[in-house]
Amino acid sequence: MNQLGNIRVFGTGITAHVTALLLANQGWRVHASAPRRLLEGRSQRDVRAYAINHRSRATLEASGVWPHEEGAPWVTAINQMRVFGDLGGQLTIENQNPDTSAKGHTEPVAWMVDVPALEDALWEACQKQPLISTMPDGGDTPSHSSAFDLTVICEGRSSQQRQRQEIETDTVNYPHKAIAARVIADHPHGGVAQQWFDGERILALLPVGGAQGRSLAVVWSLPASEHRQWSSDTSAENTEQLAIALSTASHHALGQLRVTAGPVGFPLSVSQATRWFEGQTVLVGDAAHTIHPLAGQGLNLGLSDAQTLADCLAIRKRWEPASAPRLMQRYQRLRRADTQTMQWATHSLFHLFTNPLSGQVPIPWVRNAGLSVFNALSPVKHWVQRLGMGN
Numbered sequence: 001m002n003q004l005g006n007i008r009v010f011g012t013g014i015t016a017h018v019t020a021l022l023l024a025n026q027g028w029r030v031h032a033s034a035p036r037r038l039l040e041g042r043s044q045r046d047v048r049a050y051a052i053n054h055r056s057r058a059t060l061e062a063s064g065v066w067p068h069e070e071g072a073p074w075v076t077a078i079n080q081m082r083v084f085g086d087l088g089g090q091l092t093i094e095n096q097n098p099d100t101s102a103k104g105h106t107e108p109v110a111w112m113v114d115v116p117a118l119e120d121a122l123w124e125a126c127q128k129q130p131l132i133s134t135m136p137d138g139g140d141t142p143s144h145s146s147a148f149d150l151t152v153i154c155e156g157r158s159s160q161q162r163q164r165q166e167i168e169t170d171t172v173n174y175p176h177k178a179i180a181a182r183v184i185a186d187h188p189h190g191g192v193a194q195q196w197f198d199g200e201r202i203l204a205l206l207p208v209g210g211a212q213g214r215s216l217a218v219v220w221s222l223p224a225s226e227h228r229q230w231s232s233d234t235s236a237e238n239t240e241q242l243a244i245a246l247s248t249a250s251h252h253a254l255g256q257l258r259v260t261a262g263p264v265g266f267p268l269s270v271s272q273a274t275r276w277f278e279g280q281t282v283l284v285g286d287a288a289h290t291i292h293p294l295a296g297q298g299l300n301l302g303l304s305d306a307q308t309l310a311d312c313l314a315i316r317k318r319w320e321p322a323s324a325p326r327l328m329q330r331y332q333r334l335r336r337a338d339t340q341t342m343q344w345a346t347h348s349l350f351h352l353f354t355n356p357l358s359g360q361v362p363i364p365w366v367r368n369a370g371l372s373v374f375n376a377l378s379p380v381k382h383w384v385q386r387l388g389m390g391n
């Protein structure tokens with residue numbers, strides 16, 4: 001394969017290694033960073049599991065890491081999503097693709113993916129791709145920068161390279177923090193993802209461990225003061241109390257829950273970089289934007305960044321540099337618009353369901369009636385559904 005030039009990718013998460021694979025597949029020589037946990041070892045169980053939409057699945061397929069066989073243990077299909085308001089409002093989401101439902105089978109709405117397993121599969125694929133080499137020092141040496149046609153920063157929300165480039169972000173920190181954990185339930189989840197908005201907290205129980213499993217990934221968005229109660233004390237007694245609180249908050253929909261890993265705390269913010277590129281440097285993933293996890297879209301946006309960046313480089317004229325302003329501006333324009341739409345929708349939902357004023361009548365009625373009306377409005381519902389699925 002013809003080598004087009006040298007690209008350096010900072011970061012060791014999913015977006016970094018997907019970007020490396022997509023660009024190497026085009027013929028770029030990519031210099032990537034090895035996962036840090038290979039160097040540091042795994043000290044505790046990683047509880048992260050993310051919902052992946054259809055567009056992200058296609059990107060993971062193009063990267064060569066989506067499992068060929070159905071039923072790979074680290075991927076669980078979500079066949080239905082149920083969202084409950086605090087006064088009985090309910091929204092149900094299924095994949096109503098007319099092509100497949102006419103043939104008698106429905107496609108999943110999304111897939112839950114075990115993050116450590118996906119990260120391992122990506123790094124294995126990077127090591128097998130001859131055009132990807134590992135940066136010995138993490139590529140951190142400033143003198144190296146002129147040797148690269150493009151530097152892609154995928155270092156996550158606290159990116160140091162972004163700060164070095166003096167790229168600012170517009171950030172709003174939520175008054176909430178998230179707890180992530182794994183639980184096992186009395187009853188099988190049946191591939192259904194469920195979410196409850198109770199006026200102050202947002203709880204999601206997400207199916208993992210296969211279609212017939214009873215294991216769930218928990219994402220619980222809580223006021224910061226309450227969050228401290230669960231995250232600062234990891235004693236067995238407190239973990240048992242957490243299981244009781246989660247069972248109650250989920251209305252015992254799957255019976256009693258038992259915590260099997262975690263809890264781990266995450267700060268929550270909505271942010272966007274003021275510019276997505278600077279000279280020969282471009283931002284991808286959480287380094288460019290963050291979003292509240294209530295709609296499970298953060299990584300999906302990051303994977304769309306990686307795919308769009310690769311698509312922009314694919315239309316490069318032979319005489320153009322990889323960092324040509326025409327290409328970088330196109331990338332920024334496409335990704336900024338998509339990201340802002342999703343951030344606006346998620347931010348509005350967060351405030352509609354958790355704002356202190358939202359406890360006053362008629363706002364709870366409006367939001368619950370809104371969920372049910374929305375559930376009945378097929379065209380609007382399908383449009384939002386398609387947006388969330390990445391179509």
Ligand SMILES: Cc1cc2nc3c(=O)[nH]c(=O)nc-3n(C[C@H](O)[C@H](O)[C@H](O)COP(=O)(O)OP(=O)(O)OC[C@H]3O[C@@H](n4cnc5c(N)ncnc54)[C@H](O)[C@@H]3O)c2cc1C
Nearest residue numbers: 011012013015050051155156266285286296297298299300
């Ligand atoms: C509780 C919770 C639940 C979520 N659920 C979902 C979901 O269901 N679906 C979804 O799409 N999104 C979800 N998200 C969002 C998702 O976690 C992020 O959007 C996604 O992880 C961003 O990926 P990234 O690769 O851009 O950044 P990160 O995942 O932060 O990865 C960046 C990595 O690079 C490393 N790094 C930083 N600096 C350097 C350096 N100099 N050299 C080498 N490595 C470096 C970091 O240590 C880090 O490991 C959730 C987020 C939270 C908090």
